Amino acid sequence: MRITVIGTGYVGLVTGVALSEIGHVVTCIDVDPVKVEKLSQGIPTIYEPGLEELMKKNMKANRLFFTAKHQEGLQEAEVVYIAVGTPQREDGSANLNYVEQAARDIAANVSRDLIVVIKSTVPVGTNLYIKDIINSYTKNGHQIKIASNPEFLREGSAVKDTFHGDRIVIGAEDEETANVLAEINAPFHMPIVKTDISSAEMIKYASNAFLATKISFINEIANICEALGANVEEVAKGMGFDHRIGSQFLRAGIGYGGSCFPKDTNALVQLAGNHHHEFNLLKSVIEVNNHQQILLVDKILSRFDSLSGKRIAVLGLAFKPHTDDLRESPSLVMVPKLARLGADIIAYDPIAVDNAKRQIDTEIEYTKDLSEALQGADCAVIITDWPDVKNIELTAYRRLMKLPIVFDGRNCYPLDAVKQAGLEYYSIGRPNQTPELIS
Numbered sequence: 001m002r003i004t005v006i007g008t009g010y011v012g013l014v015t016g017v018a019l020s021e022i023g024h025v026v027t028c029i030d031v032d033p034v035k036v037e038k039l040s041q042g043i044p045t046i047y048e049p050g051l052e053e054l055m056k057k058n059m060k061a062n063r064l065f066f067t068a069k070h071q072e073g074l075q076e077a078e079v080v081y082i083a084v085g086t087p088q089r090e091d092g093s094a095n096l097n098y099v100e101q102a103a104r105d106i107a108a109n110v111s112r113d114l115i116v117v118i119k120s121t122v123p124v125g126t127n128l129y130i131k132d133i134i135n136s137y138t139k140n141g142h143q144i145k146i147a148s149n150p151e152f153l154r155e156g157s158a159v160k161d162t163f164h165g166d167r168i169v170i171g172a173e174d175e176e177t178a179n180v181l182a183e184i185n186a187p188f189h190m191p192i193v194k195t196d197i198s199s200a201e202m203i204k205y206a207s208n209a210f211l212a213t214k215i216s217f218i219n220e221i222a223n224i225c226e227a228l229g230a231n232v233e234e235v236a237k238g239m240g241f242d243h244r245i246g247s248q249f250l251r252a253g254i255g256y257g258g259s260c261f262p263k264d265t266n267a268l269v270q271l272a273g274n275h276h277h278e279f280n281l282l283k284s285v286i287e288v289n290n291h292q293q294i295l296l297v298d299k300i301l302s303r304f305d306s307l308s309g310k311r312i313a314v315l316g317l318a319f320k321p322h323t324d325d326l327r328e329s330p331s332l333v334m335v336p337k338l339a340r341l342g343a344d345i346i347a348y349d350p351i352a353v354d355n356a357k358r359q360i361d362t363e364i365e366y367t368k369d370l371s372e373a374l375q376g377a378d379c380a381v382i383i384t385d386w387p388d389v390k391n392i393e394l395t396a397y398r399r400l401m402k403l404p405i406v407f408d409g410r411n412c413y414p415l416d417a418v419k420q421a422g423l424e425y426y427s428i429g430r431p432n433q434t435p436e437l438i439s
């Protein structure tokens with residue numbers, strides 16, 4: 001199949017590369033010529049393990065191309081994927097400007113009957129609305145079919161998720177269109193769920209909302225565990241054995257971030273509200289998460305009389321490990337808050353420092369060296385569970401810091417190891433470890 005993908009963000013680029021890997025001839029279009037130039041040299045514009053190798057391989061095999069010109073990218077296409085961003089508007093709803101523009105660009109350049117596949121996460125009803133836009137702008141009467149094919153990949157494991165996901169959802173207006181998409185996706189060897197377009201759109205929102213709910217649920221259990229002296233990790237383990245519950249997404253911490261859960265939960269609340277339904281459960285999930293993101297600041301404040309002049313090592317800035325993405329990361333809330341309280345902050349992240357400098361406008365120090373961050377610090381605050389933070393020799397905290405006090409927002413260490421290392425240690429939903437220390 002000759003496939004064109006519009007948009008080369010996480011979803012678009014990974015989709016384009018993956019479709020070329022399974023044998024299709026793929027052209028990726030992006031409006032940003034600088035980005036296209038970089039991609040055309042085989043350099044990914046996002047950090048995603050395994051992507052660069054696949055990109056280079058398929059470009060070399062003449063199955064993967066990049067262009068900033070819509071006409072060039074759309075002329076030969078049999079199927080066009082729209083994978084542009086749907087950022088959050090002020091009111092929480094999804095901004096569809098980029099999707100609408102992609103629809104107009106398709107209409108202006110369509111030269112045959114075409115299937116348009118929407119991969120971007122869009123509110124229920126958008127696929128048909130986009131079909132109307134394309135049809136109303138198309139001049140030469142070609143037949144446009146539309147399909148929803150939502151994406152379930154995670155940042156940081158996008159390539160792995162694309163090839164080893166749990167399911168492929170195809171929402172199409174007729175059987176024939178669904179079959180073409182099933183055929184395109186057959187080499188992924190995953191269960192295919194064929195359904196109507198609105199249900200496919202809703203599957204995406206409902207899945208993300210459910211996962212966010214699991215996280216907020218376990219975070220609330222963690223907060224109650226703290227009050228009762230229980231250990232949330234033990235609780236999650238015990239719950240997870242029940243297959244009806246499942247063990248995944250029950251890691252308590254300082255809340256979910258990223259470009260998806262916060263945006264999609266808000267959009268679903270908004271969408272429900274537009275249809276006179278108060279989605280109270282999801283509103284609470286969001287509220288719990290907002291509170292969870294600042295919980296560690298409260299813990300730090302109750303440990304120290306004042307943060308004025310205290311040197312705080314912030315470990316991790318990205319919203320999760322293996323990505324340089326800071327969108328909705330708890331670090332964006334915590335770092336300015338700690339700085340306002342007078343702390344002198346040094347922030348460590350192995351790959352997100354450059355993005356952080358652009359997004360955090362508080363004056364702080366940055367480093368890509370974990371030891372440097374810990375050197376002489378009064379306390380350390382773990383925001384991202386990077387492998388090198390998780391695997392650090394715990395004695396390093398004693399050796400390098402002024403005081404070995406650690407506030408762990410990701411429950412990185414077993415409590416007995418922490419005890420053995422003699423750290424003063426506060427985590428989420430687990431008993432505090434407070435040895436003889438320290439004033």
Ligand code: UGA
Pocket residue numbers: 121151152153154155156208211215248249250251252253254255256257258259260261264319320
């Ligand atoms: C999420 C979904 O997992 C994907 O299935 C979906 O395709 C994607 O959104 C999307 O809509 O595009 P992603 O945002 O990349 O993927 O990251 P996740 O790995 O799901 O993590 C999201 C946040 O939840 C992170 O901040 C992570 O630290 C947090 N999390 C996750 C927890 O706090 N506890 C957990 O048990 C799991």
